[in-house]
Amino acid sequence: MKLIDCGSTDLSKRDSQHRQRRRPLMLKSLLLVALIAVQVQISASDEHDHIYDDNDEVVLWMNTVGPYHNRQETYSYFSLPFCAGKKMGISHYHETLGEALQGVELEFSGLAIEFKANIDTVKYCEVKLTKEKLQAFEFAVRNYYFYQAYIDELPIMGSVGELDESxxxxxxxxxxxxxxxxxxxxIVDVNMTSEKKVKLELGAIINFTYEVNWKPSPVQFADRFDKYLDPNFFQHRIHWFSIFNSFMMVIFLVGLVTMILMRTLRKDYARYNRDEEMDDMDRDLGDEYGWKQVHGDVFRPPAYPMAFSILIGTGWHIGIVTFLVICFQIMGDLYTSRGSMLSTSIFAYAATAPVNGYFGGSLYAQTGGKRWIKQMFLSAFAFPTMVCGTAFFINFISIYYHASRAIQFTTMLAIASICLFIILPLTLVGTVLGRNVSGAANNPCRVNAVPRPIPEKKWFMEPLVIVLLGGILPFGSIFIEMYFIFTSFWAYKIYYVYGFMMLVFLILTAVTSCVTIVCTYFLLNAEDYRWQWTSFMAGASTAGYVYLYSFYYFFFKTKMYGLFQTVFYFGNMALFSAALGIMCGTFGYIGTRAFVRKIYSTVKID
Structure with missing residues (x-):
């Protein structure tokens, strides 16, 4: 979580105010004024470098308020009839796109706080409870509203009030x-305690007070966020046990592919290589069976090649972005900066757009596609359109609720500009490279002019059954980590164990590839050559189980309620599951494609 910022414009305004107060009545010279201005500006507090001199201003930013059980349903702090202090306001601007998209609403509290300056109990404002204000406060208290604030980018949470059940x-x-x-x-530590509760009654005058106590702390600045982490929740024993189970699953699957599967293939190779000892009648009587029978159709282009190439290119893109963002998190601890993870993800997605164009464009060229410009445009905008469509739908609900999650029009323009002026040109570059560098099919077997009829097979060999079963093991390998990720996003936990996430990501890649390889081998042995879409959908079905698990998590692990939170939860979980499905489907296709090309390039085919 990134926390508080103070723009350079704000600093100059404060410095100007300080200079006016400190400027003597009779200025000796312009040079003296300039020297004073420079000296004051140097000594001014700065929330960017977090260096303060004694009595420098420390800003308390009030962010949002909302029900505790609905973390994403947030509103501006002053949407409740709170009052601000008497100190002149300081304007704040979103410094990152991630801040704006996450609904950050920083507003100056008006409280005068200075570095190392203790303040006894001081009244800073009062509120007379009219009928409207009384109803607003009572609603907030009865719905367990909490508010969030920041001091020097350190988060603070406080309860609006308390309900006496008696x-x-x-x-x-x-x-x-x-x-x-x-x-x-x-500043290395901030704690806020809420005290002095007053009963809410019509016409009552509420006096708001505060006090500040400074004390030296042995905590190092680099470790000041450790208090917000919860090592008891992210128990390493559970993580290592989950990793061990998933790793054993990988060993089992890899062993299945390499030992059992390749032993079967070796038997097939031996039988197929006895062609010279067999006469034509023996071959015609069907000594050849299974996966070799479809060698003339196995490299036939998949149905809907444009849609397939778009999904594969997008899956490559999402996979690369996921890997890079996890690496950035491991190296930089992005969770300590508000909105930085979202900003980094957007930057990584835009910068790696050539990956989408390269793999999608090359695959479309290998299938003989001619409308490559249309494919390039759809590939560039398919996933951003899905994300923006979901976000805009949720945005309408946010606007109706007057929630801080409502995305401003300027932010929408910024996202559209990134898509038009960064993602689209880079996707074009990748598409051109993909078509020219690896656009040739280069299949080990030629494709028959007439498709081979697909024989009837047992029900459990049907592609639909294979697809449904293909996602169970990959989901099992990430099940434990999904719980931690869900709890971090939908509750008040900070996810920081990205080393475990990297291991789970690599295990998911291996398990998905191995499972789809086995599924494809069974499919080809049933003389069904429709392996491209089957391998993709078998890997993508993992996302279906994740989305089903999200229903269980919503109803049994959370206390969320209300239209806004429900739409926000299931809309974002659908988007997350779709991205995960595209990525896992691509993993499955990549592994299966390498396997299919390997076995058909080894077999002697006349």
Whole structure:
């Protein structure tokens, strides 16, 4: 989580105010004024480098407020009738696209806080409870509203009030006690305690107060976020046990592919290579059977080659972006910066757009596709359109609820500009390279002019059954990690064990590839050569099980409620599952394609 920022424009405004207060009545010279201005600007507090001198201003940003059980249903802090302090406001601008997309609504609290300066209990404002204000506060208290704030990019959470169940009365917390820890010139710890609850009654005057206590802390600046992590939740024993089980699954599947499967193939090779000892009648009587029978059709282009190439190109793209973002998280601890993970993902997706064009364009050329410009446009915009369509649908609900999650029009323009001026040109470059570098089919077997009829087979060999069964083992390999990821996103946990995520990602890749290889071998042995779509859908079916699990998680592991949170949850989970399905389907196709080309290039075919 990235936390508070203060733009350079804000700093200059504050410095100007400081200079006006400190400027003597009679200026001796313009040079002296310039020197004073430079000195004050150098000594001003800066939330970017987190260096403060004594009595420098420390800004308390109020972010959002919302029901505790609906983490994503957030509203502007001052949408409730809270009052701000008397200090002049400081304007804040979103510094990253991720901040804007995540609904960050930083507003200056108006509280005067200075570095290392203790403040006794001080009243900073008061609110008279009219009927409307009373109803707003009571609604917030009865729905367990919490608010979020930031000091020097450190998050703070506080409860709006408390409900007395004995007489069903609502109480409001009116005093905030800040305990600040510093190490040298840096803030390393912030704690806020809510005190002095006042009963909410019509016409009552609520006095809001605060106090600040500073104390030295041994915590190093680099370790100040450790207190927000929950090692008891992300138990390494559970992670290692899950990794061990998944790794044993990989060993089993790889062994199945290499030992059992290749032993069967060796027997087939021996039988097929006895052609010289057999006469024509023996061959015609059907000594050849199974996967070799379809050698003239196995490399036939799949149905709907344009759609297939778009999905494969997008799957490559999502897989590369996922790998890069996990690497960035491991190296940079992006969870300590608000919105940085989302911004990094958008940047990585835009920068790696040539991957989509290269693999999608080359595959479309190998299938004989001629409308490559249309394929390129659809490949560039297919996934962004799906993401934006889902986001805009949720955005309508957000606007109706006046939630902070509502995406502003300028942010929409920024996303559209990234798609038009970055993703599209880079996808074009990748498509041109893919068509020219690896656009030739180069199949080990020629394709028959007339498709071979597919014989009847047992029900469990049908492609639909294979697809449904193909996603069970990959889902089992990531099941434990899915629980941690879901809890981190939908509850108040910070996910930080990205080393485990990388291991799970690699295991998922191996398991998906091995499972689809085995499924494809059974399909080809049934003389069904429709392996391209089957291998893709068998891997993609993992996402179906993930989405089904999201229903279980919603109803049995959370206390979410309301139209907004329900739409937000299932809309984003559908988007996550779709991206996961495209990626896993691509993993399955890549492994299966290498396997199919290998076995048909080894067999002697006349």
């Amino acid at each position: 007489d069903n009365s609502a109480y409001l917390w009116t005093h905030r006690k800040f305990d600040m820890g510093f190490n040298g010139k840096q």
